[in-house]
Amino acid sequence: MIEPGTGLKNTMVLFEKARPMVGMTSIGIAQAALDKAVAYSKERRQHGKPIGGHQLIQGMLAEAATELDAARLLVYRAFNLIDHGVRSEVQSAMAKWYATEMAVNVTSKALQIHGGNGITKDFGVELLFRNARMMPIPDGTTEIQKLIIGRALTGINAFS
Numbered sequence: 001m002i003e004p005g006t007g008l009k010n011t012m013v014l015f016e017k018a019r020p021m022v023g024m025t026s027i028g029i030a031q032a033a034l035d036k037a038v039a040y041s042k043e044r045r046q047h048g049k050p051i052g053g054h055q056l057i058q059g060m061l062a063e064a065a066t067e068l069d070a071a072r073l074l075v076y077r078a079f080n081l082i083d084h085g086v087r088s089e090v091q092s093a094m095a096k097w098y099a100t101e102m103a104v105n106v107t108s109k110a111l112q113i114h115g116g117n118g119i120t121k122d123f124g125v126e127l128l129f130r131n132a133r134m135m136p137i138p139d140g141t142t143e144i145q146k147l148i149i150g151r152a153l154t155g156i157n158a159f160s
């Protein structure tokens with residue numbers, strides 16, 4: 001039974017669990033976009049070779065893969081704390097803002113790698129980009145997550 005007067009605290013604990021979930025959804029979206037970008041970069045040819053053989057394309061793929069892994073590790077850390085019954089306000093905030101903004105970046109890069117085809121509905125990356133662009137908003141926007149982290153670092157509440 002929930003004790004009277006503990007509603008706010010219970011809601012905040014609920015957010016600690018929901019935020020890594022939004023992060024994990026973002027990771028799924030970004031992974032799908034990266035998989036599509038890698039496959040397309042091996043098929044599409046320009047200037048006599050697959051575009052995946054051009055250094056700037058490989059750079060985008062490498063950045064996307066690294067950002068994805070970093071987000072995944074942040075989300076796993078938050079879930080691990082939650083599994084062990086440890087409060088994870090800051091770690092969940094870090095996982096949420098980083099993973100959701102990562103998905104915006106990675107799906108944008110995947111769309112870029114698809115060139116003009118990326119903005120059509122035929123290749124699926126525009127849908128992934130639109131889905132990713134929504135993720136930094138629910139369950140506390142990116143700005144709110146950063147305020148939570150900043151408050152923990154400084155001890156100063158900058159919300160108002």
Ligand SMILES: Cc1cc2nc3c(=O)[nH]c(=O)nc-3n(C[C@H](O)[C@H](O)[C@H](O)COP(=O)(O)OP(=O)(O)OC[C@H]3O[C@@H](n4cnc5c(N)ncnc54)[C@H](O)[C@@H]3O)c2cc1C
Pocket residue numbers: 134137138139140141142143144158159160
């Ligand atoms: C897909 C989706 C699902 C949702 N599901 C739910 C749900 O199930 N239940 C529910 O209650 N709500 C839900 N929401 C609403 C969501 O929680 C809010 O949209 C979100 O909290 C932002 O609030 P707002 O839209 O009123 O924007 P505002 O609070 O008006 O914010 C607008 C902008 O100002 C920034 N901002 C606000 N305050 C500050 C500040 N102090 N410092 C710096 N920047 C600030 C925000 O980060 C944002 O960029 C959902 C939203 C989406 C997109």
